[in-house]
């Protein structure tokens with residue numbers, strides 16, 4: 001009896017510690033994105049120029065108009081939701097708009113693809129973003145651009161942009177209030193946010209307050225990884241474990257979780273793969289919930 005009680009307490013303590021770690025590592029972040037954030041300077045060194053429009057010395061220059069690097073850990077295939085508030089305008093005498101921008105003025109970047117970053121068609125003043133890898137973006141060619149002219153295109157529920165392919169973010173909700181998800185591409189190590197303008201971010205004013213929130217699936221998978229590592233070490237102490245055969249050519253382990261505590265917890269530990277199963281301990285036995293991981297995922301980062 002005492003042994004079992006200690007086991008449950010031990011696991012509860014482990015969950016608490018892991019939850020605290022994940023909250024600090026993958027929790028929400030609040031960031032200010034100034035209206036002067038020119039996405040076409042993302043990842044470019046100081047002194048770089050962008051968004052010239054034929055008027056002498058009317059460039060945007062890094063770092064003065066550089067976009068904001070979001071302070072979050074990027075996991076390939078991980079989904080994120082953003083919530084944005086605030087307002088900006090794209091120059092004196094122009095009205096302010098919120099993160100969804102001005103739906104009556106949909107524009108492109110006048111200079112087109114620049115510094116290896118693709119063009120974008122989106123409402124002016126909207127909150128926009130781009131994923132980059134570790135390399136300076138102008139060392140490789142830009143991908144194709146995305147067109148967010150239609151309301152339906154901006155009301156996506158999930159979007160999977162490529163590296164260096166700017167995309168519309170808006171306030172993080174569809175017109176019907178549905179939370180939108182953004183999936184990080186393979187190779188992404190940096191995520192920048194800016195505002196939409198055609199040229200000359202230097203005279204923009206205002207800012208957006210941006211909150212980034214990893215999706216529950218992402219947090220659950222991170223938690224699964226940490227728990228599984230602990231469970232695996234525990235089984236190793238007891239003797240032979242229960243490593244399962246490869247599934248879809250990819251490794252995974254079973255839960256191996258005896259005596260579930262009353263609260264919900266996760267037990268499976270997928271090392272990597274296109275398909276995993278999360279086991280949730282409930283009052284009576286286990287339920288298993290299949291979770292799809294993007295086929296492009298190559299790394300697992302607990």
Ligand SMILES: [Ca+2]
Nearest residue numbers: 090091200201
């Ligand atoms: Ca401007």
Ligand SMILES: [Ca+2]
Nearest residue numbers: 100170171173
């Ligand atoms: Ca919106």
